[in-house]
Structure formats: C-alpha cells, structure tokens
Amino acid sequence: MDTKAAGNGSNGGPVESAPSHFIRNIVAEDIKQGKNHGRVHTRFPPEPNGYLHIGHAKSICLNFGLADEFGGKCNLRFDDTNPSKEDVEYVDSIKEDVRWLGFDWGNREFYASDYFERLYQFAIQLINAGKAFVCDLNADQIREYRGTLTEPGKNSPYRGRSVEENLDLFQRMRAGEFADGSRTLRAKIDMASPNINLRDPVMYRVLRATHHRTGDQWCIYPTYDFAHGQSDSIEGITHSICTLEFEDHRPLYDWYLDQLSIHHPQQIEFARLNLTYTVLSKRKLLQLVQQKYVSGWDDPRMPTLAGIRRRGYTPEAIRAFCERIGVAKRNSNVDIAMLEHCLREDLNKRAPRVMAVLRPIKVVLENYPEGQIEELEAVNNPEDPSMGTRKVPFSRVLYIEQDDFREEPPKGFFRLSPGKEVRLRYAYIVKCIGVVKDPSTGTIAELHCTYDSETKSGSSQSRRKVKATIHWVSADHALEAEVRLYDQLFTKEDPDDVPEGGDWLANINPKSFESLTSSRVEPYLANAKRGARFQFERLGYFCLDSEDSSPDKLVFNRSVTLRDSWAKVEKSRK
Numbered sequence: 313m314d315t316k317a318a319g320n321g322s323n324g325g326p327v328e329s330a331p332s333h334f335i336r337n338i339v340a341e342d343i344k345q346g347k348n349h350g351r352v353h354t355r356f357p358p359e360p361n362g363y364l365h366i367g368h369a370k371s372i373c374l375n376f377g378l379a380d381e382f383g384g385k386c387n388l389r390f391d392d393t394n395p396s397k398e399d400v401e402y403v404d405s406i407k408e409d410v411r412w413l414g415f416d417w418g419n420r421e422f423y424a425s426d427y428f429e430r431l432y433q434f435a436i437q438l439i440n441a442g443k444a445f446v447c448d449l450n451a452d453q454i455r456e457y458r459g460t461l462t463e464p465g466k467n468s469p470y471r472g473r474s475v476e477e478n479l480d481l482f483q484r485m486r487a488g489e490f491a492d493g494s495r496t497l498r499a500k501i502d503m504a505s506p507n508i509n510l511r512d513p514v515m516y517r518v519l520r521a522t523h524h525r526t527g528d529q530w531c532i533y534p535t536y537d538f539a540h541g542q543s544d545s546i547e548g549i550t551h552s553i554c555t556l557e558f559e560d561h562r563p564l565y566d567w568y569l570d571q572l573s574i575h576h577p578q579q580i581e582f583a584r585l586n587l588t589y590t591v592l593s594k595r596k597l598l599q600l601v602q603q604k605y606v607s608g609w610d611d612p613r614m615p616t617l618a619g620i621r622r623r624g625y626t627p628e629a630i631r632a633f634c635e636r637i638g639v640a641k642r643n644s645n646v647d648i649a650m651l652e653h654c655l656r657e658d659l660n661k662r663a664p665r666v667m668a669v670l671r672p673i674k675v676v677l678e679n680y681p682e683g684q685i686e687e688l689e690a691v692n693n694p695e696d697p698s699m700g701t702r703k704v705p706f707s708r709v710l711y712i713e714q715d716d717f718r719e720e721p722p723k724g725f726f727r728l729s730p731g732k733e734v735r736l737r738y739a740y741i742v743k744c745i746g747v748v749k750d751p752s753t754g755t756i757a758e759l760h761c762t763y764d765s766e767t768k769s770g771s772s773q774s775r776r777k778v779k780a781t782i783h784w785v786s787a788d789h790a791l792e793a794e795v796r797l798y799d800q801l802f803t804k805e806d807p808d809d810v811p812e813g814g815d816w817l818a819n820i821n822p823k824s825f826e827s828l829t830s831s832r833v834e835p836y837l838a839n840a841k842r843g844a845r846f847q848f849e850r851l852g853y854f855c856l857d858s859e860d861s862s863p864d865k866l867v868f869n870r871s872v873t874l875r876d877s878w879a880k881v882e883k884s885r886k
C-alpha cells in the first residue's frame with residue numbers, strides 16, 4: 313500500500329467513527345459498479361506559488377484519505393504552469409508539509425511541467441481538428457471581446473484562420489518569434505456560451521520567464537485550465553476532486569478531454585474550508601509575509617501548515633479536524649475554536665504536564681529552612697498514568713504567577729492575598745504575611761509567606777482544604793525562558809469585513825503577539841527537544857520553538873490556552 317496515514321485507524325485515526333460524506337459515497341458506488349475497473353486514483357495538485365495552509369490540509373486528507381481507504385493511489389502533482397509566481401522553495405515546503413501530515417505519495421511525484429511536450433501535442437491535435445486558433449488580440453482586447461454574464465461575446469477577427477496558418481503560427485510562437493503577450497492559442501468553442509469559460513478560452517500564452525524546472529526551454533506556457541484536466545488524464549486519475557470554484561470550469565475540462573478523446577476522469581467539487589479570524593488565500597498570505605506583518609510563512613500565527621506546526625499543532629489534531637469538519641457541497645465558515653479544540657483533545661492525552669510561571673513574582677517562605685531542598689513528586693499526565701512521575705524541587709524562595717496574587721482581592725478571588733492561604737501544587741499550603749514593595753516605584757517586589765509543614769500533598773495530615781491551588785517554581789532551580797503568546801491574527805471573524813473602500817489589513821490584530829522574556833520553567837525542561845509539547849499547568853499547551861530555542865535560551869510558543877470555547881459551543885447546542 314502506498315499511502316500510509318490518517319485513514320484506517322491503525323495509528324489512531326478517527327475515520328472509523330466518522331460520518332460518511334458524499335464524495336466517499338460516490339467513490340464507494342463507483343467501485344460497486346466496477347467503474348474504472350474498481351480503481352481509485354486521486355491526486356493532490358498544488359500550484360507551487362506559496363506555502364500550504366489548513367485549507368489545503370482538508371484537500372490532502374480527502375484525496376490521500378480516500379485512496380488509502382479504498383486501496384487506491386494518490387499522486388502529488390505540482391500544477392506548475394505559471395513560472396513567474398512559482399519557486400522551488402514552495403515545492404520543497406509543500407513536500408515537507410504533506411509528509412508531516414502523515415501522507416506518502418510513493419514514487420508518484422509529478423509535475424504538470426513534465427507534460428509540457430504532450431500538452432503541446434494535444435494543442436496541435438486541436439488545431440488540426442479545427443478546434444483551436446492563434447489569436448493576435450492582446451489581453452485587454454480579449455477581455456473586451458469576451459462579453460459579460462448578460463451579453464454574449466464577439467468572435468475574434470482571427471478565428472477564421474486556416475489550420476495551416478494556425479500550425480505555422482503556433483510553431484513560431486514556440487520558437488520565440490513573437491513578443492510576450494502578443495499572441496495566444498485559443499480554443500474554438502462558442503463566444504455566445506452562457507458559460508464564460510467556454511468563450512474561446514486561452515490555451516497558451518507567450519511568456520518569457522525562467523521556469524523552476526524547465527528553465528528557458530519554453531517561451532509559451534499552457535494556461536492552468538488547459539493543463540489541469542489533461543494532466544489528470546495523463547496520470548489516469550479516476551476522481552478529480554477539487555473545490556467549488558471549478559464547477560464552472562468542468563464543462564471546459566470535459567470539452568478538452570472529449571475533443572482529444574483521452575481518458576476522462578470524473579471531476580467532483582466540494583466546498584473549500586474557510587476559517588474564522590484568518591485568511592486562507594495564498595495571495596493574501598503572501599502579502600502578509602512580503603509586507604512583514606508576520607515574521608515569515610512559518611510565523612506561528614499564520615494558518616499555513618508551517619505556521620501551525622511551529623505553533624505546536626500535531627498532524628493528528630489536524631487530521632482529526634479535517635475529518636470532523638466533513639465534506640460538503642455548500643460553502644460555510646468553520647469556527648477556529650473547533651481547530652483549537654482538536655488540538656486540546658490530542659494534547660490532553662499526550663502532553664506531559666509541567667509547571668511554568670509566565671509573569672513571576674518572588675515568594676519567600678520565612679519559616680522554611682534556608683538551604684533545604686525537597687524533591688516533590690509530580691504526576692506527568694493524570695490522563696495517562698503510564699507517563700509516570702517526576703521530581704520537582706521545592707525550596708525557600710519560589711516564584712508564583714503575578715496574577716495569582718491580589719493585594720486587595722475582589723469578591724470571589726480565592727488565590728493568594730494578604731492574610732489568606734493557598735495550596736502550592738504538589739507541595740504545601742502557604743499563607744501570605746507580608747508584601748514588600750519597591751520603594752521607588754511602589755510595585756510589589758516580593759511576597760513573604762509561611763508554609764504549614766503539616767500539609768504536604770499526599771501526606772496523611774494533608775486533609776486541610778483551601779479553595780485554590782496554584783503553580784510555582786523554585787527560584788534557584790527554575791530555568792529562564794522566553795514565552796511567546798499568540799492570539800488570532802485578525803480582530804474580525806471575517807477579516808474581509810471592511811467598510812466601503814477599506815482594506816482587510818486594517819483588521820489585523822495589533823495584539824496578536826506578546827513576548828514574555830522573564831518567564832521561569834521547572835528544571836525538568838532543560839533537556840526538552842525543539843518542537844516538544846507540554847501542558848503548562850493552568851496556563852495552556854506550549855511547545856519549544858523549532859527555530860529560536862536553544863539549551864541556553866529556551867523559547868516556548870503558546871499553542872493554545874486551556875479555555876475551550878468550542879466545548880461550550882457544543883454544550884449550548886445540546
């Protein structure tokens with residue numbers, strides 16, 4: 313079997329319990345009917361003009377997932393027909409991302425550019441059949457002649473050229489005799505068609521651009537519409553799954569395949585993924601990168617797979633998300649809270665718990681012996697006892713979270729405040745007996761507390777209860793760390809929701825990133841590997857940054873907080 317992965321439940325994939333969807337039903341029915349001799353062959357066809365995003369993940373899971381499920385194959389094919397926007401950097405990142413998601417295309421890594429010669433021959437075939445002609449109108453004129461949704465178009469004055477003249481001109485286009493944009497090869501279909509895609513669409517244009525694979529071998533390039541369907545056909549694809557925008561292109565793809573009398577894959581359209589509080593357009597993502605609104609394609613706030621991977625997302629969480637959102641025929645918006653929910657669900661099972669203090673405030677336990685250190689036992693994951701326990705050092709001087717102390721506690725605040733008690737996780741109950749302030753600024757410098765030695769967690773006398781338990785680290789043992797907090801990149805659920813004449817970039821969230829540089833984490837994290845994921849108790853899930861973290865300078869990214877707004881949404885629906 314060529315595709316490993318998501319699918320069959322062998323690695324915990326959720327497919328078995330997932331509801332079916334219309335594409336799965338079509339494929340199952342086709343197999344039953346013996347269509348394509350029972351063969352299932354899909355492909356994922358990215359254009360290498362940007363990094364993949366979570367929307368692409370939906371398409372990847374669908375195409376590779378179906379192939380896996382029905383014992384078929386799925387190709388990775390780069391639709392690289394537009395050399396001016398494409399780059400090997402994108403090819404490499406796409407391969408890395410598909411692999412990371414857990415899918416394998418075996419030896420079937422293909423490029424539309426591998427078919428340039430065959431596509432050229434297909435074009436000659438159409439010219440010979442009187443179904444294509446060389447047109448001298450420029451791009452603006454072609455647009456003018458095309459007509460509108462309500463008005464038919466006009467025939468090009470060059471439509472009546474003879475086959476011989478067309479063959480001659482097309483060969484000379486290839487030979488480089490004509491300037492960029494001066495001539496095109498167009499299909500001869502119907503300028504009055506109600507479907508604008510059928511109004512003598514362009515098949516080839518003259519373009520002098522160095523291609524990332526074919527170099528300067530070609531100065532004419534096929535359009536996406538002429539290349540896509542024929543590439544699927546050449547590869548013997550049975551089910552060409554694509555997003556709804558291509559529904560109107562299907563009659564054109566059908567026309568090419570019928571005129572050429574070649575294998576005819578079945579095109580099936582589904583609704584693309586849209587997510588709240590983010591954009592999933594490669595053009596916009598490129599703009600965010602180029603104009604430096606983010607640090608790069610892998611900025612942890614980006615919806616790219618590189619970005620969410622760096623943020624700490626797991627492939628398992630993304631595959632579960634893609635399964636859960638389902639596949640439908642109607643466009644809709646998915647709540648980003650659902651994506652976050654899938655990550656929590658996954659990490660809750662797997663991520664070790666540790667203690668970290670993001671915004672530290674010093675606590676001195678006045679009655680705890682100087683120099684004494686206790687190694688307290690802490691549970692690594694209450695969800696999974698097999699993950700065992702670890703030792704956490706406890707001593708006289710600790711750090712707790714600034715937020716866990718209030719000098720004047722509001723009603724209902726049960727954490728630490730003057731004269732009040734709180735439990736330190738895995739340790740003792742402590743009582744605040746003094747607040748030391750910086751004389752010049754008036755800010756709190758440290759808290760003085762006493763501890764109750766009878767209340768050690770897990771000991772027989774530890775029955776005394778207090779209302780709150782907080783996390784902490786030992787000042788002498790804790791490691792310094794930078795913690796990067798991320799929030800949604802946009803303030804609006806729909807970033808494109810702007811007033812007349814407004815710009816979507818105005819909806820960027822100015823507070824989407826905050827770096828805390830004096831955080832402290834427990835010493836257990838000293839040997840953590842880049843990319844490793846943890847739950848910081850009471851705070852959220854965090855991962856060690858794959859780029860900037862080093863043993864001397866730990867850098868953590870907050871992947872997601874613990875607050876699960878999606879669980880609330882689901883509950884309120886019941």
Ligand code: ATP
Binds near residue numbers: 357359586594
């Ligand atoms: P472009 O405008 O550059 O074509 P694109 O997002 O369509 O952008 P492609 O590289 O052509 O990018 O996409 C590869 C495949 O992923 C296509 O089959 C496309 O339909 C699918 N895809 C792209 N965006 C989404 C999305 N948001 N949800 C589901 N599938 C998507």
Ligand code: MG
Binds near residue numbers: 359
């Ligand atoms: Mg596309």
